[in-house]
Amino acid sequence: MDQSPESTEPEIVSREEVPAAVVRATLRMEELPQLFDRAYRLVASVLEQQGLEPGEAFARYLTMPGETMEVEAGFTTTGPVEPEEDVVPTTLPAGEVARLTHTGPYDTLSSSWDRLGRWIGDQGRRPGAALWEVYVTEPTPEADPATMRTDLYWPLEG
Template identity: 70%
Template sequence: MDIPPEASSPEIVRREEVPTAVVRATVRMDEISQVFDRAYPLVASTLEQQGGRPLEAIGYYPSMPSETIDVEAGFTTAAPATDEGDVVVSSLPGGDVARLTHLGPYDTLAESWERLGRWVAEQGRRPGRGVWEVYVSEPTPDSDPATLRTDIYWPLES
C-alpha cells in the first residue's frame, strides 16, 4: 500500500474528554452515508437553537462493526448541549489515543485504520474500545476526493 506523502505518521497523543451532540444509529455499512446526511444538518440546527454552535464534524463508532455498525454522527461542542428529539449529548473519550491523518476519499479509510492498528501493535500498546473520525475537510460536489482530510483516533488501554 502506498502512503501519500501528505498523510501524517501515526502518533500517540493525550486528549481530554470532548462533549459532542450527535444522532445515534445502528445501520448496515451501505446505509452509513444516509445517517451522516441526516445527522449533520439536524445537529447543527439543534445546536444553533440552543445557543451553541457546531465545532468539528465527527463520526464515533463505539464498537467494531459486524453486519451492522453503531455510529454517533454529529459535532464536537464547546459546552454540553441538551438532548432534543433525535439529537443526544455524548462525548469523545479522553486519555491516550493513537492518531493518524488520512488524506483521500472516504472509501479508502479502511486502509488508514489498518495502518493505525498495525502501528499501535508495533508500539506494544493495546487498542481500547470505540474509535472516531474528525472530518476536517467538508466534502462538496466540487471537492476532489483525493484532497479530503480525515483525522482518525483510536483510544489506547492504560
C-alpha cells in the same frame, strides 16, 4: 515522509474530554451515508436553536463493524446540548489515543485504519474501543476527494 493517501506518521497523543452532540444509530455499513446526511443537518439545527457553536464534524464507531454497528455522528460543541428530537449529548473521551491523518477519498479510509491498527500493535500497545474520525475537510460537491483530510483517533488501553 510517506505521501500515500495516509500522508502522516501515526502518533500517540493525550486528549481532553470534549462535549459533543450526536445522532446515535445501529445500522449496516451501507446505511452510513444516509445517517451522516441526516445527522449533521439535524445536529447543526439543534445546536443553532440552543445557541451552541458546532465544532468538528465526526463519526464515532461504538462497536466494530459486523452485520451491524453502533455509530454516533455529529459535532463537538462549546457546551452540553439538551436532548432534542434524535440529538443527544455525548463526549469524545479524554485519554491517550493513537492518531493518524488520512488524506484522500473516504473509500480508502479502511487502509488508513488498518495501518493505524498495525502501528498500535508495533508499539506494544492495545487498541481500545469506540474509535472515531474527524472530517477536517467538509465533503462539499466542490471538494477534491484526493485532498480531503480525515483525522483518525483510536483510544489506547492502559
